[in-house]
Amino acid sequence: MQIRPRRPLPFLIVLAAPALIGCASQPVNRVSTAPLEAVSAVDLNRYLGRWYEIARLENRFEKNCEGVTADYSMRDDGLIKVVNTCRKNAPDGEARDAVGRARIVDPKTNAKLKVSFFGAFWGDYWIIDLTDDYSRSIVGEPSGKYLWILARAPTISEESRADALGKLSVLGYDASRLYFTMQPPVPDLLTTDQSRPE
Numbered sequence: 001m002q003i004r005p006r007r008p009l010p011f012l013i014v015l016a017a018p019a020l021i022g023c024a025s026q027p028v029n030r031v032s033t034a035p036l037e038a039v040s041a042v043d044l045n046r047y048l049g050r051w052y053e054i055a056r057l058e059n060r061f062e063k064n065c066e067g068v069t070a071d072y073s074m075r076d077d078g079l080i081k082v083v084n085t086c087r088k089n090a091p092d093g094e095a096r097d098a099v100g101r102a103r104i105v106d107p108k109t110n111a112k113l114k115v116s117f118f119g120a121f122w123g124d125y126w127i128i129d130l131t132d133d134y135s136r137s138i139v140g141e142p143s144g145k146y147l148w149i150l151a152r153a154p155t156i157s158e159e160s161r162a163d164a165l166g167k168l169s170v171l172g173y174d175a176s177r178l179y180f181t182m183q184p185p186v187p188d189l190l191t192t193d194q195s196r197p198e
Contacts, residue, residue, distance in 0.1 A: 030144025032172020038111035051150040067091035154183035
């Protein structure tokens with residue numbers, strides 16, 4: 001895979017989207033009126049690291065994004081560093097990053113967080129499904145406008161995919177609206193620079 005120099009993202013991707021929920025006008029993709037629930041417990045240390053975007057509800061923040069990854073690591077101040085990477089038009093396309101921070105808002109479960117990529121704007125990041133081995137996660141937020149299926153590997157099995165879609169159906173989402181992100185068949189060798197400024 002050809003590695004190109006990274007450029008700062010001119011737009012925000014993945015976790016940046018919930019930060020703008022208050023001013024967004026996208027349609028709600030969750031058809032159920034029942035309140036959305038997060039998982040009962042998350043081991044934060046196990047959740048940190050790299051996640052690959054398997055699928056998403058389309059949003060303008062990730063237009064033409066493929067090979068999307070999210071890297072989470074602890075900061076010295078107790079917040080979580082978030083580095084989202086979009087590769088333009090293809091899994092090996094030009095890589096662009098958005099760097100932000102997250103804070104836990106429900107310390108009893110660690111399943112509800114707030115994420116910010118600029119200033120005082122914070123958006124919801126709820127872990128609404130998580131496999132026991134932490135190999136796959138589903139992230140959403142109360143309005144139902146944004147959703148991501150994440151995994152530790154660039155691809156997941158048909159069984160895991162069917163299981164995720166089944167979980168979404170139970171949670172009231174219209175899974176037919178999902179866009180499945182193109183990812184390389186094996187983990188990429190492009191390492192995120194965790195030392196960049198916050």
